[in-house]
Amino acid sequence: xKNTNLICTNCKKTFPIDxxxxxxxxxxxxxxxxxxxxxxxxxxxxxxxxxxxxxxxxFPFSEGERxxxxxxxxxxxxxxxxxxFELRVKSLFFKNESQNPTWSFKDRGTVSGVxxxxxLGYERIGTxxxxxxxxxxxxxxxxxxxxxxxxxxVNIPPEKLDPIxxxxxxxxxxxxxxxxxxxxxxxxxKERDIYFIxxxxxxxxxxxxxxxxxxxxxMNFEPPDFVIVxxxxxxxxxxxxxxxxxxxxxxxxxxVPRFICAQASGCAPICKAYSENNEKVSPFxxxxxxxxxxxxxxxPSGNEVLRRIRENGGIFVAVTDDEILRAQKRLAxxxxxxxxxxxxxLAALAKLREDRKIDEENTxxxxxxxxxxxxxxxxxxxxxxxxxxxxxNLADFVRKRL
Amino acid sequence: xKNTNLICTNCKKTFPIDxxxxxxxxxxxxxxxxxxxxxxxxxxxxxxxxxxxxxxxxFPFSEGERxxxxxxxxxxxxxxxxxxFELRVKSLFFKNESQNPTWSFKDRGTVSGVxxxxxLGYERIGTxxxxxxxxxxxxxxxxxxxxxxxxxxVNIPPEKLDPIxxxxxxxxxxxxxxxxxxxxxxxxxKERDIYFIxxxxxxxxxxxxxxxxxxxxxMNFEPPDFVIVxxxxxxxxxxxxxxxxxxxxxxxxxxVPRFICAQASGCAPICKAYSENNEKVSPFxxxxxxxxxxxxxxxPSGNEVLRRIRENGGIFVAVTDDEILRAQKRLAxxxxxxxxxxxxxLAALAKLREDRKIDEENTxxxxxxxxxxxxxxxxxxxxxxxxxxxxxNLADFVRKRL
Numbered sequence: 001x002k003n004t005n006l007i008c009t010n011c012k013k014t015f016p017i018d019x020x021x022x023x024x025x026x027x028x029x030x031x032x033x034x035x036x037x038x039x040x041x042x043x044x045x046x047x048x049x050x051x052x053x054x055x056x057x058x059f060p061f062s063e064g065e066r067x068x069x070x071x072x073x074x075x076x077x078x079x080x081x082x083x084x085f086e087l088r089v090k091s092l093f094f095k096n097e098s099q100n101p102t103w104s105f106k107d108r109g110t111v112s113g114v115x116x117x118x119x120l121g122y123e124r125i126g127t128x129x130x131x132x133x134x135x136x137x138x139x140x141x142x143x144x145x146x147x148x149x150x151x152x153x154v155n156i157p158p159e160k161l162d163p164i165x166x167x168x169x170x171x172x173x174x175x176x177x178x179x180x181x182x183x184x185x186x187x188x189x190k191e192r193d194i195y196f197i198x199x200x201x202x203x204x205x206x207x208x209x210x211x212x213x214x215x216x217x218x219m220n221f222e223p224p225d226f227v228i229v230x231x232x233x234x235x236x237x238x239x240x241x242x243x244x245x246x247x248x249x250x251x252x253x254x255x256v257p258r259f260i261c262a263q264a265s266g267c268a269p270i271c272k273a274y275s276e277n278n279e280k281v282s283p284f285x286x287x288x289x290x291x292x293x294x295x296x297x298x299x300p301s302g303n304e305v306l307r308r309i310r311e312n313g314g315i316f317v318a319v320t321d322d323e324i325l326r327a328q329k330r331l332a333x334x335x336x337x338x339x340x341x342x343x344x345x346l347a348a349l350a351k352l353r354e355d356r357k358i359d360e361e362n363t364x365x366x367x368x369x370x371x372x373x374x375x376x377x378x379x380x381x382x383x384x385x386x387x388x389x390x391x392x393n394l395a396d397f398v399r400k401r402l
Numbered sequence: 403x404k405n406t407n408l409i410c411t412n413c414k415k416t417f418p419i420d421x422x423x424x425x426x427x428x429x430x431x432x433x434x435x436x437x438x439x440x441x442x443x444x445x446x447x448x449x450x451x452x453x454x455x456x457x458x459x460x461f462p463f464s465e466g467e468r469x470x471x472x473x474x475x476x477x478x479x480x481x482x483x484x485x486x487f488e489l490r491v492k493s494l495f496f497k498n499e500s501q502n503p504t505w506s507f508k509d510r511g512t513v514s515g516v517x518x519x520x521x522l523g524y525e526r527i528g529t530x531x532x533x534x535x536x537x538x539x540x541x542x543x544x545x546x547x548x549x550x551x552x553x554x555x556v557n558i559p560p561e562k563l564d565p566i567x568x569x570x571x572x573x574x575x576x577x578x579x580x581x582x583x584x585x586x587x588x589x590x591x592k593e594r595d596i597y598f599i600x601x602x603x604x605x606x607x608x609x610x611x612x613x614x615x616x617x618x619x620x621m622n623f624e625p626p627d628f629v630i631v632x633x634x635x636x637x638x639x640x641x642x643x644x645x646x647x648x649x650x651x652x653x654x655x656x657x658v659p660r661f662i663c664a665q666a667s668g669c670a671p672i673c674k675a676y677s678e679n680n681e682k683v684s685p686f687x688x689x690x691x692x693x694x695x696x697x698x699x700x701x702p703s704g705n706e707v708l709r710r711i712r713e714n715g716g717i718f719v720a721v722t723d724d725e726i727l728r729a730q731k732r733l734a735x736x737x738x739x740x741x742x743x744x745x746x747x748l749a750a751l752a753k754l755r756e757d758r759k760i761d762e763e764n765t766x767x768x769x770x771x772x773x774x775x776x777x778x779x780x781x782x783x784x785x786x787x788x789x790x791x792x793x794x795n796l797a798d799f800v801r802k803r804l
Contacts, residue, residue, distance in 0.1 A: 046448040047476065047619045067501055070480060070737050074449065078504070082547070101478070101737065103775065124804055142736030145484070147804055154790060162778060165786035166734040170803055173510045176793025188797050192804065217449045268555030298582065332568040335472050335503065335545030360413050373505065373775035376564060384567035388556060391578025401572055402549055 001119060002060045006031040006202055009116050009238075009304045017060060018120050021186060022201040023300075030301050032242065033060060037249045039219070045073055051210045052111065057176050058213070058246055058330045059112070059206060066117040069296070070101035072111050073210050077218040077365075080334050083346070087353050093224065094346075095211060096336055098371030104293075104339075105236060105369045106136035109204030113197035114140045123147060124194040128185045130156045132370050138167035139198055149194060150183060153178045154305065159377070179283070179298060200235030200301040208239020213247065215365060221253050224363040226315075228260040228345035231270060232294035234301030237261060240367070241308060257365070259314040261305055262348035264289035264341075268318035270302050274309075281306065290321045290378055293341035293370060315347045315357055319347040325381055326350075328372070337372035404462045406431040408604055411640075411706045419462060420522050423588060424603040425702075432703050434608065434644065435462060435604050440650045443619070448476055453612045454513065459616070460648055461514070461608060467521040470546045472503035474513050475612050485748070489755050493765045495646040496748075498615060498738055500773030504541045505533035506695075506741075507613065507638060507771045511606030515599035516542045525549060526596040530587045532558045533695050534772050539599055540569035551596060553587060555580045561779070581685070581700060585736070602637030602703040614628060615649065617767060620785050626767040628717075628760055630662040630747035633672060634696035636703030638665060642769070643710060661716035663707055664741075664750035666691035670720035672704050677712075677718070683708060692723045692780055695743035707772060717759055721756020722748040727783055728751050728752075730774070739774035 006015040010029035016257025022031055039057030042049075049071035052059055059066075076096045097105035110133075117125050119163035127137040127148035136149045148169040150308040152161065156173060164267035165171050174181055177293065182198065189196040197204055216223055223244060227238040244256045263271050266289030275280040281302030287295050299305070309316065313371040319327075324340050327347035329336050352358045372378075408417040412431035426431055441459025453475035454461055454468040461468075478498045486494035499507035512535075519527050527538040528551035536552045545552025550571040554563065558575060567573050574594075576583055584600065592596040599606055606770035618625055631639040639661065646658045665673050668691030677685040683704030689697050701707070711718065713800060721729075726742050733740050747768035753762045774780075791799045 002671060045619070047479075047616060048622075071478030071498070071501075077449075096473070098505075099473075099503065101498070101501065102739070103500075103505070103773065104482070136546060139737045139739065142735045149800060149804055157602035159778060162784075162786055162787060163775060166731065166739055166774065166781060166784065166789070168731075168735050171788045172796070172799070173788055173790045174793050174796060175790065176796075180793060184793060186797055188800055192526065194800075202545065212738070217447070220450075228480070264430075265564060281459065283522055293791065329568065329570075332541075333544045333570050335541045335569070337504070337541065337565065337568055352674065371505065373565060373776070376561060379564035379568060382564075382568065384564055385570070386563060386567055386573045386575055388575045388577065389761070391576050391582060391586060394553070394574070394576060394578075394586055395593065397597075398551060398573065398590050398594060402551055402596065 001065065002062060002314065004034045004060045007034055019215050020195050021190060029381050030200055030304055031202050036246045039250050051108065052115065055210055055213050058209060061115060061119065066115055066139060067118060068114050069111055070107065070258060072100050072107035074214065074376050075099045077134065077215060078336060083334060087349060088360050089353065089358060089362050090360065090362050094336055094366045094368050095098040095215060095365060096368050098338065102136045103137050103371040103374060104130045104132035104136065105208065108210050109207035110136040110140045110197060113201060113203040114144050117195040118144060119329060121195065122150065122195040124192065126150065126189065126194045126196045127198055128181050129329040130160055130398060132374065133199060134164045138169040141169055142167040151181055152159045182300065188240065193203035199233035200238065205235050205239040205242065209243030209246065210237045211367065212240045216247050218254050223253055223255065224365040225257060225258050226260055226358055226362055227257045227367065228262050228348050228364065229367050230294050230341045230344040230369050231263050231305065232296040233262045233299045234305040238301055238308065241255055241312065246302055259288025259309055259312050260348060261314065261316045263292060263318045263342045264344060265320050267295045267297055267317040269297060269299060270305050271318045272317040273302065273306055279306065290381065291324055291341040291344055292375065293339060294344065315352065317348045319344060320349055323347040323351065329382060336368060337369045339370045339372050339374040340378050342368040342370050405462060406436045406449060406462045408592055408655060409436055423592060423596050424600065430740045432602050432706055433604050435608050437651065438648045439653050448665045453510065454517065457612055457615050460611060463517060463521065468517055469514055469520060470516050472500050472509065472541065472545055474509035476616065477501045479617060480738060489751060490762050491760060491764050491766050492762065494766045496738055496770050497617060497767060498741065498770050499666045502772060504538045505776060506538065506772040507610065508534045508538035510612050510621040511609035511637065512538040512542045512599060514609035515603060515605040516546050518605040518647050519597040520546060524529060524595065524597040526551065528552065528587065528591065528598045529600055530583050532562055534776065540566050540571040543571055544569040553583055584702065601635035602640065607641040607644065609639050609660065611645030611648065612753045613769065614642045614645025615759060616650050618655050624658065625655055625659050626765040627659060628662055628764055629659045630664050630750050630766065630767045631769050632743045632746040632771050633665050633707065634698040635648040635701045636707040637640065639707055640703055640710065643714065652704045661711055661714050663711050663716065663718045665720045666693040666696060666726060666746060667722050669697045671699060671701060672707050673718040673720040675704065675708055681708065692783065693726055693743040693746055694777065696739060712720065717754065719750045719754060721746060721753055725749040725753065731784060739772060740770045741772045741774050742780050744770040744772050
């Protein structure tokens with residue numbers, strides 16, 4: 001590990017870099033790795049480089065401490081002229097995180113967390129998740145041959161359980177309050193020397209920075225005006241923002257984009273706190289949205305997201321399930337099949353254009369956080385069209401339809 | 403289009419490059435694009451390059467003819483020291499094609515085919531497939547705003563239908579002999595000016611070449627001794643082999659690997675023809691395998707694969723569903739969750755090591771053709787382990803198990 005610290009995002013108290021408890025002892029707010037103020041991109045052939053190698057200056061790892069990779073990141077930035085035209089913005093980009101080893105952005109934070117765990121000598125890792133993060137931690141735990149424990153809710157359906165279990169972690173369906181589980185995991189981790197790579201731990205946030213780094217490169221170091229991030233725990237948004245800020249501090253870009261915290265209206269605790277002018281996020285009652293991947297009723301980085309987006313001049317927006325499903329279909333018709341949470345930014349953009357909060361001169365980036373095969377049950381909500389025809393009538397049928 | 407031709411793989415008769423009928427008028431064998439004998443890699447920043455740009459010398463497209471991309475390819479080459487050790491080979495690599503825009507290798511051939519269709523002025527494309535290829539063609543057809551027709555079998559289950567339908571093609575469930583459908587599609591294509599980008603059309607084969615190109619770069623221009631390819635129509639194997647051969651002819655590598663045509667024993671028409679010493683492949687009776695993605699009982703490039711692998715000194719091997727499932731689990735425990743067809747190469751390697759057809763000095767590359775979320779029904783065949791626990795007993799439970 002390079003010589004650096006963890007710092008409380010709120011009270012700025014510092015802690016050693018080998019601490020795995022992710023929150024401040026004084027104010028209980030989340031910690032982050034000290035910001036990098038000088039560094040550059042390690043030029044090289046991306047076909048033979050990992051994200052931790054290319055952006056090594058921006059991570060506290062020493063050279064021998066980047067041993068595990070499934071070659072995460074370096075995902076596509078897809079430009080959509082058609083949707084930019086339809087929504088009347090200057091240009092519109094999608095960062096397609098579904099092209100990661102476990103088909104979501106989580107792999108970036110997991111690779112960072114697992115290498116941190118290994119460099120500290122941990123033999124056990126874990127997480128609390130029923131979705132993308134569980135799959136990602138199980139995969140990297142397997143790759144690193146670490147003992148890996150995953151806590152899921154006892155009610156998890158088999159279609160979500162099996163794609164975690166295939167990697168062979170210790171997969172425990174826990175019967176009890178799911179909200180308590182996060183805090184239980186921290187206590188158990190402390191007692192049993194298990195590094196819990198939960199949603200907003202400092203090294204997971206570090207991994208998310210690489211989304212910003214790649215976007216800067218892909219956009220010729222001229223970042224977009226707005227970045228729209230589907231927001232659950234807040235860890236991914238924090239990481240992407242930190243990435244742009246570090247590149248700016250290092251002189252690699254001139255401005256940091258404005259950030260949009262996009263939530264589902266069925267579970268929008270951060271948006272609610274903002275609209276009620278609160279400084280702290282409260283638990284969201286009776287959460288219910290099709291965007292399960294961002295259905296976190298009490299996000300551990302919620303207060304920090306509130307603080308940072310306010311400072312940044314950003315926007316909070318919540319979209320309905322109907323809007324999310326419409327965006328999912330619209331995005332597929334552009335060639336990108338996202339899981340519902342991954343379509344939330346496009347739904348948010350449509351709404352913000354109607355409300356004139358984003359205007360025609362703006363360049364917009366949407367983070368598509370995960371792939372559509374993650375949650376195919378959502379497809380039943382669409383009125384998908386098919387035709388049926390006997391083979392002997394096929395030529396005729398096609399003649400009439402195409 | 404650059405000045406080049408299509409050539410019959412068998413009788414060497416030439417045809418114009420704008421021909422979309424993929425077979426020879428004389429001998430009915432598949433056509434291919436004339437081989438490239440001089441060219442190099444267009445160096446550039448991969449974050450801002452597409453595969454058709456980086457390997458432009460090896461495609462007949464002119465500069466304005468590479469308009470469509472979802473940023474396919476540039477997939478990971480993942481090295482597995484542990485499995486190399488367990489299977490006692492010198493080194494072992496997995497090319498993880500599940501990190502493509504629609505999560506299979508098919509996107510490489512589709513991007514090539516769609517750009518060919520566009521450059522020839524076609525307004526309609528199509529394919530016959532119930533799996534990876536249907537999804538891929540639907541996605542790129544949507545991206546290019548082409549009218550896109552997909553023929554599937556009337557019996558296709560909804561979990562395979564919906565992920566095609568979400569891209570909004572004209573999706574026709576055809577009642578009748580599925581084998582006839584391939585030939586019907588060619589006739590309908592001819593009559594209605596629909597470019598059918600089927601499994602082994604010349605431009606799809608061209609797209610598959612880029613797998614070889616990337617592997618050469620990733621392995622420092624020292625290709626492996628063996629490349630194992632799950633084989634269905636034969637188009638992907640033909641393309642990968644052609645890629646290595648073209649790089650050799652251009653002086654970029656010194657040797658072409660030996661190729662292994664790996665099939666499922668429940669549908670192994672090419673392996674059967676080889677073991678019976680036939681020159682032509684016959685339809686495989688009553689095909690039945692869990693590796694649906696390679697369940698083609700009468701592969702259109704079967705004869706060509708037979709010819710080429712014999713010339714190449716390669717190997718034909720078939721593996722059982724049990725072996726495929728074991729390999730799928732084993733691969734997941736290395737961090738890569740493949741669909742059953744994508745685990746066939748690892749199953750084949752285990753078998754070929756037992757039979758001593760691959761030895762301890764060999765370097766081996768397995769092509770993981772698609773991701774595990776493509777076919778989650780296969781997970782029910784595994785005896786996946788989970789535990790259950792009440793939250794108040796969780797600390798105790800973990801103490802005992804980890």
